[in-house]
Amino acid sequence: MKIVKEAVAGTLESSDLLVKVAPLADDKVDLVIESEVMRQFGAQIRKVVEETLRQLGVRSGQIVIEDKGALDCAIRARVQTAVLRGAECKEMNWSALS
Amino acid sequence: MKLRRSMLFLPGANAAMLSTAFVYKPDSIMFDLEDAVSLREKDAARLLVFHALQNPAYADIETVVRINPLNTPFGLQDLEAVVRAGVDIVRLPKTDSAADVHELESHVERIERECGREVGSTKLMAAIESASGVVNALSIATSSCRMIGIALAGFDYVMDMQTERGDGTELFYARCAVLHAARVAKIDAFDVVYSDVNDEEGFLKEVELIRRLGFNGKSLINPRQIELLHNAYAPSEDDVDYAQRVIAAADKAEKEGLGVIALNGKMIDAPIVDHAKRVLQKAQASGVRK
Amino acid sequence: MSDEIVFYTTDPHANVAEGAEIRQLLAQCDLDFEESIGQFVLGRHGRSLVACAGLDGNIVKCVATAPGYRGESLSLKLMSEVIHLALECGHLHLFLYTHPKNVSFFEGCGFYELAEVPGYVSLMENTPVGIKGYCGRLQKKREPGAKIGCIVMNANPFTLGHQYLVRLAASQCDWLHLFVVREDVSRFSYRDRFALVQSGVADIPGLTLHHGSEYMVSRATFPDYFFKEKGIVGDCCTAIDLLLFREYIAPALGITHRFVGTEPFCATTRKYNNDMKHWLQAADSDAVPVTVVEVPRTACAGVPISASEVRRLLRAGDMAHVESLVPRNTLNYLTHNDYVT
Structure with missing residues (x-):
């Protein structure tokens, strides 16, 4: 899936996260994660995000995440929403999203 | 016999509420993709609910999703997502006739086949929000063997009736019609939400009314209302005492192979036994009324 | 639902009555209304205006919450709305000017300080990779x-x-x-x-x-x-x-x-x-x-x-x-x- 425009998903509220995606000229994923619980859960958050991006087939893009202590399921949902919006994707393949 | 007294509404776009609502232990949780979600967030809410449904925290609680009507650009996508995510019950809003349920059912069945879910395992409930819905309540309630309940939704209904919410008089016919349809179809009946979360007294008054009418329960918008509702639905100590004796008598009759159940020299028939079972179920769920 | 604060956007120049309400809220917070702001995100509790934030291009200005409604959650909702509105207007990258004493609050909203004139003003941006990148x-x-x-x-x-x-x-x-x-x-x-x-x-x-x-x-x-x-x-x-x-x-x-x-x-x-x-x-x-x-x-x-x-x-x-x-x-x-x- 290719990110073709800037997009945002989520909020800054507690237990949520804000995901911003933007196209990148280079063929790489530049992922930046900021979290209030970075020390305890930073590695876990990164793992969930990277897995979600891999599932979506994102190979290029700038992804910035502001996490406010969200559960894994919220992280997956927000990352997918931002990427699908940024890829202007209308056709969903639900089995690839779970 | 599933107990469905409290059905807690959760706005589908709210990650924080989706991440914590299971702690309140309502009988069912209803994720809302319809009115509580702005147009901008329809896609985001659908994905949040899709993942929340698969969260193990919701494994032990009955999940309901209110999808958008199928004649909007969102309804079918909502359905695709939630059936695949394993939702227990799909709630169809603005149901006017049995045809609406049939349309929904055909899509549900197709999706079940596509994703390998057991056909028929997705249950349905219909929200009745118009005069036609109320008039067609019986055919809606009996439209499908997937139906587990019908709910009255007051906000749109009173507008359709050219009136407004008040002391409940305006809902009198609709409540009775929906309730009778549910009882004929042997499914559950749910009452409207009580939207002033700060008015505990008003809420309890309405709960007492619908309980006496015979509703199984009520849609709730605030977790604070759960305990109040459960307590109001809890049987009294005397009720429990009597129900225990009825069940004991029924057990005894069965053990002894008697065709007739007797308690204190009176004959007891099946509806009394069923009622006693429901009383004990409620008592087990939330104790006796305080 | 009566507890809920509803957010929406408005053009303060087209809606004169709302413009006046915004001025009043800003005045309560010791801020001046700025004519260059084309869009405001407003938060209402019932009929009363309890929060506002303006967008002048990609610069966030005039962020205020009514006394009595201050609390993290309202401000975070408000700033989340601003970020979504700004993107609808084509701006993912936002700047924000504030008094240095408010920097830590806006850090909680995903803003990062770029420069500070002590005692007067700080400039922030809403990405950790902006100036670094x-x-x-x-x-x-x-x-x-x-x-x-x-x-x-x-x-x-x-x-x-x-x-x-x-x-x-x-x-x-x-x-x-x-x-x-x-x-x-x-x-x-x-x-x-x-x-x-x-x-x-x-x-x-x-x-x-x-x-x-x-x-x-x-x-x-x-x-x-x-x-x-x-x-x-x-x-x-x-x-x-x-x-x-x-x-x-x-x-x-x-x-x-x-x-x-x-x-x-x-x-x-x-x-x-x-x-x-x-x-x-x-x-x-x-x-x-x-x-x-x-x-x-x-x-x-x-x-x-x-x-x-x-x-x-x-x-x-x-x-x-x-x-x-x-x-x-x-x-x-x-x-x-x-x-x-």
Whole structure:
């Protein structure tokens, strides 16, 4: 899936996260994660995000995440929403999203 | 016999509420993709609910999703997502006739086949929000063997009736019609939400009314209302005492192979036994009324 | 649901009644309404206005919550709405000016501090990779040498005066980094200005021509709107822009000297040059000072050459004089694009 425009998903509220995606000229994923619980859960958050991006087939893009202590399921949902919006994707393949 | 007294509404776009609502232990949780979600967030809410449904925290609680009507650009996508995510019950809003349920059912069945879910395992409930819905309540309630309940939704209904919410008089016919349809179809009946979360007294008054009418329960918008509702639905100590004796008598009759159940020299028939079972179920769920 | 605060956006100029309510809320919070704000996000509890935040392009301004409603969750909802609205208007990257005492709050909203004038103002941006990423890209263009010069020019349009300044600076340094102001608010478009600079410096050795950015001489770095009404037009107005240069851009490229032409005509530019000496050299900062070199302008027939003079002559239709002030390419451009009246 290719990110073709800037997009945002989520909020800054507690237990949520804000995901911003933007196209990148280079063929790489530049992922930046900021979290209030970075020390305890930073590695876990990164793992969930990277897995979600891999599932979506994102190979290029700038992804910035502001996490406010969200559960894994919220992280997956927000990352997918931002990427699908940024890829202007209308056709969903639900089995690839779970 | 599933107990469905409290059905807690959760706005589908709210990650924080989706991440914590299971702690309140309502009988069912209803994720809302319809009115509580702005147009901008329809896609985001659908994905949040899709993942929340698969969260193990919701494994032990009955999940309901209110999808958008199928004649909007969102309804079918909502359905695709939630059936695949394993939702227990799909709630169809603005149901006017049995045809609406049939349309929904055909899509549900197709999706079940596509994703390998057991056909028929997705249950349905219909929200009745118009005069036609109320008039067609019986055919809606009996439209499908997937139906587990019908709910009255007051906000749109009173507008359709050219009136407004008040002391409940305006809902009198609709409540009775929906309730009778549910009882004929042997499914559950749910009452409207009580939207002033700060008015505990008003809420309890309405709960007492619908309980006496015979509703199984009520849609709730605030977790604070759960305990109040459960307590109001809890049987009294005397009720429990009597129900225990009825069940004991029924057990005894069965053990002894008697065709007739007797308690204190009176004959007891099946509806009394069923009622006693429901009383004990409620008592087990939330104790006796305080 | 009666507990809920409903958010929506409004144009304060089109909705006069709401504009008045916004003014009132801002006044309660000791803030002034700014006319340049085209969109406000408003939060209402029932009928009362309890929160607002304005968007002026990609700059967030006038963020206020009503006394009695302050609390993290309302502000976070408000700022989330602002971020979504801004994207709908085409801005993912946002800047925000605030008093330094509010910096930690906005950090909780995903904003990062860029520069601070202690006691007065802080500039923040809503990404952890904004200026860091920018400086990373600049670093790749570092050149060796002990004396590394820099010029930031608007070149509106490029004149013989600019050419003289670039040639002189390049000859005095081991390397020169030349930036063209990117903000498109000048008479000549950025594309055209950049192209004219490019052709005008093509034969000057030892320099790199860079595109400007939002981090230098942009609407975001010049918050003069922020101070005008408060009467603090003093040093602060240019301080943020110059601190960004000293603390981020200069270290990224190893810049030791910044060159400017003396400014005989334009008061704003003259003030900017004076402030430069303060903020790049004298002011307290963790970053090493950058030496400001003010070069007297080259003159033509006794009159210093400047772009503002060229624009004045163009307006007057005095092409004969313009011809003596600009390089050939600029002249061709002006002639072929109907700038001559």
